[in-house]
Amino acid sequence: MFEVTKYSTTNLRKTIFAGILAALSFILMRFTEFPIFPSVSFLTTDLGDIPFLYGAIYLGPWYAVGIVFVKNLLFFLSGGSPGGIIGLIANFIALSTFGIVVGFITLKRKNLKNVILGLVSGAIAFALVMIPTNLWAVPLYLPGITREELITYLYTVNLPFNLLKGAIDTGITLAVYLSLRKHNPMK
Amino acid sequence: MKRGGFFGQYQYTGSILHRIDPRIKILSIFYLIIFLFFIKSIIGYLLVFAFALSLIAVSKVRLLSAFRSLRPILFLLLFTVFFQLLFTPGRILFRFYFLKVTEEGVNLAIYISLRLMLLSFFTFLLTATTSNIEIADGFQKLMAPLRVFRFPADNVALMISISIQFVPILFDEADRIMKAQISRGAEFNRGGIIKRARSFLPIVLPLLLNAFNRADQLAIAMESRGFVVGGKRTSYKLMRIGKRDVCFIISITIASILILFGERFL
Numbered sequence: 001m002f003e004v005t006k007y008s009t010t011n012l013r014k015t016i017f018a019g020i021l022a023a024l025s026f027i028l029m030r031f032t033e034f035p036i037f038p039s040v041s042f043l044t045t046d047l048g049d050i051p052f053l054y055g056a057i058y059l060g061p062w063y064a065v066g067i068v069f070v071k072n073l074l075f076f077l078s079g080g081s082p083g084g085i086i087g088l089i090a091n092f093i094a095l096s097t098f099g100i101v102v103g104f105i106t107l108k109r110k111n112l113k114n115v116i117l118g119l120v121s122g123a124i125a126f127a128l129v130m131i132p133t134n135l136w137a138v139p140l141y142l143p144g145i146t147r148e149e150l151i152t153y154l155y156t157v158n159l160p161f162n163l164l165k166g167a168i169d170t171g172i173t174l175a176v177y178l179s180l181r182k183h184n185p186m187k
Numbered sequence: 188m189k190r191g192g193f194f195g196q197y198q199y200t201g202s203i204l205h206r207i208d209p210r211i212k213i214l215s216i217f218y219l220i221i222f223l224f225f226i227k228s229i230i231g232y233l234l235v236f237a238f239a240l241s242l243i244a245v246s247k248v249r250l251l252s253a254f255r256s257l258r259p260i261l262f263l264l265l266f267t268v269f270f271q272l273l274f275t276p277g278r279i280l281f282r283f284y285f286l287k288v289t290e291e292g293v294n295l296a297i298y299i300s301l302r303l304m305l306l307s308f309f310t311f312l313l314t315a316t317t318s319n320i321e322i323a324d325g326f327q328k329l330m331a332p333l334r335v336f337r338f339p340a341d342n343v344a345l346m347i348s349i350s351i352q353f354v355p356i357l358f359d360e361a362d363r364i365m366k367a368q369i370s371r372g373a374e375f376n377r378g379g380i381i382k383r384a385r386s387f388l389p390i391v392l393p394l395l396l397n398a399f400n401r402a403d404q405l406a407i408a409m410e411s412r413g414f415v416v417g418g419k420r421t422s423y424k425l426m427r428i429g430k431r432d433v434c435f436i437i438s439i440t441i442a443s444i445l446i447l448f449g450e451r452f453l
Contacts, residue, residue: 011342011416012406012409012410012414012415012416013402013403013406015342015345015346015349015416016345016349016402016405016406016409017398017399017402018342018346019345019346019347019348019349019350019353020349020350020353020357020398020401020402021398022346022350023349023350023351023353023354023357024353024357024394024395024398026350026354027354027357027358027361028361028391028394031361031362031365031387031390032387032390032391034375034376034380034383034384034387047384047387047391050391051391051394051395051398054395062339066339066342066343066346067346069343070343070346070347070350071350073326073347074350074351074354076310076314077194077196077314077319077322077351078194078196079196079256079259079310079311079314081259081260082259082260082262082263083260083263084260084263084303084306084307084310085220085306085310086306140224140302141263141267141299141303142267142270142271142299143295143298143299144270144271144274144275144291144292144295145270145274168380168384171381171384172384172385172387172388172391175385175388176388176391176392176395179388179392180392180395180396183396183399
């Protein structure tokens, strides 16, 4: 049923595929939200980053940045961003880093070793970039917070949370990659 | 969620704000958002608030819908207000057991909630008075000069319009696949974190596979009609900067100068 045929030129097909992946990221965020710890219901994550990471593997780093930009633009248009416009900018910075790392490591060879290496180092880069990003973004919303309090919060709550989120993203993207390995969309 | 309720902010009232060039609107909203961070006092924010309300009045969109657009940030708003009220040191107004509310805390809470509300109001003003297609076209035109730096403006523009068109289609598809998997006995709200995450794979995989095929079919269809990325294109609606747009820019500039002066002297 799922025969993947390719007759069109690469540039146009890649761009269209990236556009669809951006829409898919936006949709999946609403369909697949689930709590990280079943007891704490407000701390949720979702599979919205999976299409984007898949795109980073097969389309390369710059398409990944494009997908994140378009996804955040869709959020901006829908008015449904829980962090406001600053949240969107922070998300763009962090996920772009994730995508660029994954994209560059898997650029030459898309074998299992490189994909695992790319996703793991991308997830670590993502969690690390969130620290300076939050250092800039959080005081815009909480001017009363002192720098020491903020840094303590970032290292004790934010960093572990983002590492966990990156680990979940890595695991699921890997599962998706393994299931769809035979259908390289861009060969 | 209703279909088509994804970008449901746009309300057509035919006001002057709706007819301003989308490029000008995008740039001025971004200007206003940056401007917001240069204001340091509650009085200044109240002046901006009055300005935002007058813009909403000019645009003739329903005031209630502007306040409804605050719903997604409600949690953030409550959290920041709560945090500022209770954890700001200073002169104590009253205490309730171990909680104490300070004067500085109240000031900061008002200040920050005004800032958050205004950020939402300005983005709402853009999306309520500009249709998605206009915003996409506006971004496309604004990005075009970046081609000089070899920025792939045409690819990004194509991605934006494709993704906007595909959101309702993919929404239906995701809904259908989810129901199909549920009818086969799939469960999505059970088990620990790994089990839950894995339970979504039967939705994600078909969606991704369909995305390849759709991308290829669409690419073939577009190429057979002679579409080339970055080719010279004409559009049905032309954007021209007119008198109206110049007046809008001038009034925004005057308003921001007045707000800065008002903040200084009030």
